[in-house]
Amino acid sequence: GESVGLHLPTLSVQEGDNSIINCAYSNSASDYFIWYKQESGKGPQFIIDIRSNMDKRQGQRVTVLLNKTVKHLSLQIAATQPGDSAVYFCAENEGSQGNLIFGKGTKLSVKP
Amino acid sequence: DTGVSQDPRHKITKRGQNVTFRCDPISEHNRLYWYRQTLGQGPEFLTYFQNEAQLEKSRLLSDRFSAERPKGSFSTLEIQRTEQGDSAMYLCANEDRAADTQYFGPGTRLTVL
Numbered sequence: 001g002e003s004v005g006l007h008l009p010t011l012s013v014q015e016g017d018n019s020i021i022n023c024a025y026s027n028s029a030s031d032y033f034i035w036y037k038q039e040s041g042k043g044p045q046f047i048i049d050i051r052s053n054m055d056k057r058q059g060q061r062v063t064v065l066l067n068k069t070v071k072h073l074s075l076q077i078a079a080t081q082p083g084d085s086a087v088y089f090c091a092e093n094e095g096s097q098g099n100l101i102f103g104k105g106t107k108l109s110v111k112p
Numbered sequence: 113d114t115g116v117s118q119d120p121r122h123k124i125t126k127r128g129q130n131v132t133f134r135c136d137p138i139s140e141h142n143r144l145y146w147y148r149q150t151l152g153q154g155p156e157f158l159t160y161f162q163n164e165a166q167l168e169k170s171r172l173l174s175d176r177f178s179a180e181r182p183k184g185s186f187s188t189l190e191i192q193r194t195e196q197g198d199s200a201m202y203l204c205a206n207e208d209r210a211a212d213t214q215y216f217g218p219g220t221r222l223t224v225l
Contacts, residue, residue: 032212034213034214036216041221042218042219043114043116043118043203043216043217043218043219044155044203044216045114045216046114046213046214046215046216049211049212049213089154089155091154093212098143098145098160098207098212098214099145099157099160099168099170100145100147100155100157100205100214101157102154102155102156103154104152104153104154105152105153105154
């Protein structure tokens with residue numbers, strides 16, 4: 001999608017390290033953001049979401065940060081594991097229709 | 113497992129043939145979305161339903177595409193006179209309105225020869 005994009009197409013990390021995946025969005029009216037994980041041949045899997053009235057939200061080993069000033073979203077994965085290897089997409093929800101606008105994705109590779 | 117199922121998982125067809133895909137959502141979620149995903153790209157919105165009403169269509173949904181959700185439960189997406197450019201993963205998502213979260217099915221991979 002044109003309004004959501006990612007800074008890096010690929011990211012390689014060592015097992016046990018922390019991973020940070022970044023995303024830029026352009027629609028300042030978007031009020032809901034989601035990170036999805038997609039493994040090869042599967043549909044996107046919900047990881048974590050955040051609303052525009054928050055700047056940080058934590059889940060199990062994952063944290064999403066939202067910086068509305070610079071329209072930037074990031075996903076932090078703590079203690080990255082081989083099972084985290086996948087393509088990660090950020091998506092924004094704009095308007096009342098609710099359809100998501102996705103970026104192109106970042107491929108995360110975890111080295112043992 | 114999100115509870116959203118899609119059938120078939122894979123479809124290979126010859127150019128010019130018609131194909132139909134089915135999505136069975138989580139029954140209590142009333143919004144259902146269809147997306148298309150090509151290799152290396154994120155999903156792109158095609159259309160969505162609230163109950164049985166089709167409320168929005170993207171410009172990607174040409175007149176060869178039609179979607180239905182006859183009883184507000186399962187949905188079908190039909191592509192007529194398929195073209196090689198229709199080759200993609202077709203994803204269905206169900207929305208939890210309490211949280212605005214969309215949960216995706218496993219997708220149907222279409223290959224048009």
